[in-house]
Amino acid sequence: MNNAFAIVLGIAICLGLAALLGEDPWVVAKILVMGSVVSLSSLGYTLFYSTPLIFTGLSVAVAFHAGLFNIGAEGQLYMGALVLTAVSLGFGGLPPFVAPIAGIILAFLGGALWGGLAGWFKTARGSHEVIVTIMLNFISYAICGFAIMNLFKNPFSQNPESAVIPSSYFLPGLGKISEVSPLNLAFVLALVTSGLVYVLLFKTSWGFEVRLLGSKPETARRAGIPVSRRLIEAMAVSGGLAGLVAVNEIMGATHKFRDQFSSGYGFVGIAVALLGRNRPLGIIFAALLFGALAKGSLDFELDTEKITRDMAVVMQGLIILLVASEGLWRSAWRRLQRKRT
Amino acid sequence: MTWLQEWIFSGLRLSLPLIFAAYGGMLSERSGVANIALEAYLLASSFSSAAVMAVTHSFLLAIGAGIAASMFVGLILCFFTLKAKADQIIVGMAVNMAVAGLLPVLSKAFFNVSGQTPSLQAAERIPSLWPFFLLAFLVVIGAEIYFSKTVLGLRVTAAGENPLALRSQGVSVEKTRFYSIVIGAVIAAWGGIYLAMGSGSGYTRNMSAGRGYIALAALIFGRWKPFPTLIGCLLFGMADALQILLQSVPLLPGGRLLPTQIVQALPYLITLLLLAGLVGRVRAPGAINKS
Numbered sequence: 001m002n003n004a005f006a007i008v009l010g011i012a013i014c015l016g017l018a019a020l021l022g023e024d025p026w027v028v029a030k031i032l033v034m035g036s037v038v039s040l041s042s043l044g045y046t047l048f049y050s051t052p053l054i055f056t057g058l059s060v061a062v063a064f065h066a067g068l069f070n071i072g073a074e075g076q077l078y079m080g081a082l083v084l085t086a087v088s089l090g091f092g093g094l095p096p097f098v099a100p101i102a103g104i105i106l107a108f109l110g111g112a113l114w115g116g117l118a119g120w121f122k123t124a125r126g127s128h129e130v131i132v133t134i135m136l137n138f139i140s141y142a143i144c145g146f147a148i149m150n151l152f153k154n155p156f157s158q159n160p161e162s163a164v165i166p167s168s169y170f171l172p173g174l175g176k177i178s179e180v181s182p183l184n185l186a187f188v189l190a191l192v193t194s195g196l197v198y199v200l201l202f203k204t205s206w207g208f209e210v211r212l213l214g215s216k217p218e219t220a221r222r223a224g225i226p227v228s229r230r231l232i233e234a235m236a237v238s239g240g241l242a243g244l245v246a247v248n249e250i251m252g253a254t255h256k257f258r259d260q261f262s263s264g265y266g267f268v269g270i271a272v273a274l275l276g277r278n279r280p281l282g283i284i285f286a287a288l289l290f291g292a293l294a295k296g297s298l299d300f301e302l303d304t305e306k307i308t309r310d311m312a313v314v315m316q317g318l319i320i321l322l323v324a325s326e327g328l329w330r331s332a333w334r335r336l337q338r339k340r341t
Numbered sequence: 342m343t344w345l346q347e348w349i350f351s352g353l354r355l356s357l358p359l360i361f362a363a364y365g366g367m368l369s370e371r372s373g374v375a376n377i378a379l380e381a382y383l384l385a386s387s388f389s390s391a392a393v394m395a396v397t398h399s400f401l402l403a404i405g406a407g408i409a410a411s412m413f414v415g416l417i418l419c420f421f422t423l424k425a426k427a428d429q430i431i432v433g434m435a436v437n438m439a440v441a442g443l444l445p446v447l448s449k450a451f452f453n454v455s456g457q458t459p460s461l462q463a464a465e466r467i468p469s470l471w472p473f474f475l476l477a478f479l480v481v482i483g484a485e486i487y488f489s490k491t492v493l494g495l496r497v498t499a500a501g502e503n504p505l506a507l508r509s510q511g512v513s514v515e516k517t518r519f520y521s522i523v524i525g526a527v528i529a530a531w532g533g534i535y536l537a538m539g540s541g542s543g544y545t546r547n548m549s550a551g552r553g554y555i556a557l558a559a560l561i562f563g564r565w566k567p568f569p570t571l572i573g574c575l576l577f578g579m580a581d582a583l584q585i586l587l588q589s590v591p592l593l594p595g596g597r598l599l600p601t602q603i604v605q606a607l608p609y610l611i612t613l614l615l616l617a618g619l620v621g622r623v624r625a626p627g628a629i630n631k632s
Contacts, residue, residue, distance in 0.1 A: 018493025021450040069430055125617040130430070131561060134554045135613040142606030150600060270434055306450040321437035325425030
């Protein structure tokens with residue numbers, strides 16, 4: 001209820017801004033809706049854009065439950081892509097069915113490595129995880145850019161991208177909708193993963209220990225929970241989930257590692273986790289909303305004079321601000337009701 | 342110029358925006374408000390100073406606009422952290438997003454190019470870097486005196502360490518934090534003005550390029566104290582200059598250059614290793630991110 005209010009208000013402010021800049025807000029709203037859900041193709045694209053956001057949203061949420069703020073999902077997802085690309089190109093094709101599963105594991109491992117490294121810096125060296133993950137992001141971009149250009153460059157392309165991975169790794173589409181959009185099986189993987197993360201966090205003793213560590217660190221310490229180990233593990237799982245973005249992008253859609261392919265999925269994942277209240281089901285809905293906003297805003301580039309697709313980022317930022325300041329709206333609402341009675 | 346002179350001078354220049362941003366952040370963080378929106382300060386002030394300069398050709402108006410834009414971001418931060426008592430890190434993150442998204446939209450609406458302001462002529466840029474160096478010097482000295490010798494500065498530290506004690510003295514914690522954030526935003530604005538009108542000529546998309554975060558790292562490196570933070574800023578500026586220098590110096594056998602991507606990652610790698618190695622466990626101002 002409160003979130004719905006924040007979402008509507010956030011979008012309304014942006015429409016108001018568009019009006020100030022000389023656009024007709026109704027037209028802008030129409031472009032947003034038409035571009036994101038109305039046709040089969042646009043719906044497919046919306047779901048395709050939502051898929052990485054589910055993964056990064058889950059990633060941020062797992063770290064958050066452990067009391068850590070992971071701004072590093074962006075770097076972690078690239079490391080997932082790097083390990084996936086390097087191993088699949090290095091070892092060549094695998095039998096069908098084995099390859100996709102191997103690919104998913106590789107992408108997870110790549111991200112987990114980078115996430116776990118951030119966890120190690122946090123626990124062993126006491127460095128602040130926010131700064132560490134920001135720095136690891138930049139280092140990850142550099143390593144991936146270097147690898148793409150120097151180790152497995154696509155010889156048939158002028159673009160900064162890797163060679164095409166073996167076709168046994170390709171993920172199948174989801175029927176008719178995949179003929180008109182890049183939507184693929186990774187969307188289903190994202191939904192299944194959300195279920196698994198729910199079980200891991202709320203139904204296992206590992207999840208309980210991690211959540212206790214996040215909410216009451218002192219209690220967790222006294223209960224004898226291996227604090228450092230759990231923190232590193234939580235960061236590794238968090239990074240691994242971000243790494244799965246590579247499954248959607250590389251195995252599902254483009255079949256190669258394009259340099260800088262992520263348009264800030266890792267950062268939008270923070271917004272998704274917040275809006276979804278760090279619950280897997282909430283994250284799915286939040287990712288669908290943000291995916292729709294991103295897809296709908298793409299059409300601003302051509303169909304409007306004054307605004308650009310960056311409007312999606314403004315909307316996302318505003319929605320987070322409004323959700324985060326929920327306490328204020330709640331007390332304002334209470335005051336209003338008191339006045340009425 | 343020898344390479345050593347070149348390195349030092351270029352390092353000093355690259356430290357400038359970091360100093361302004363880090364000291365802007367210092368005020369806010371010492372008062373107990375975590376501030377990861379330094380990036381937004383830099384971007385907002387660089388955009389609006391460059392935009393106003395391109396339109397009015399007045400230095401005074403351009404600088405004023407840069408400061409006003411950064412202050413506006415600071416006021417938003419104040420509203421959501423002090424009034425709405427939202428999580429400070431999340432607010433900072435969201436403000437960074439909203440500002441980074443808004444500027445390309447505004448530049449498209451005003452100048453019909455997405456993510457850029459019209460390029461400034463030589464006469465429209467601040468001709469010498471000395472005013473910036475002087476200002477940075479004043480900010481550093483001022484911050485040292487402010488925090489160690491003045492009542493206002495002590496109040497800021499108290500608001501950050503033990504707000505209850507400050508409240509019991511009859512001083513408003515909220516007000517102390519409010520003016521700390523706003524003054525901090527004014528200082529950080531100079532970093533953006535420098536980027537747009539000093540080292541660059543106009544605003545380009547994402548021109549701060551993570552400097553807000555590096556400044557934050559410098560602040561943590563310096564344990565939120567004025568002089569150590571300055572050293573942090575200089576270190577990162579020198580590392581950045583080294584990175585640029587190394588891109589044209591053949592170090593590998595056969596006269597080959599180091600790969601660009603690896604060289605570019607150097608400042609971040611150094612930051613990470615310094616934070617992990619030298620700084621270790623740091624203690625942030627006690628009341629930070631607790632309402």
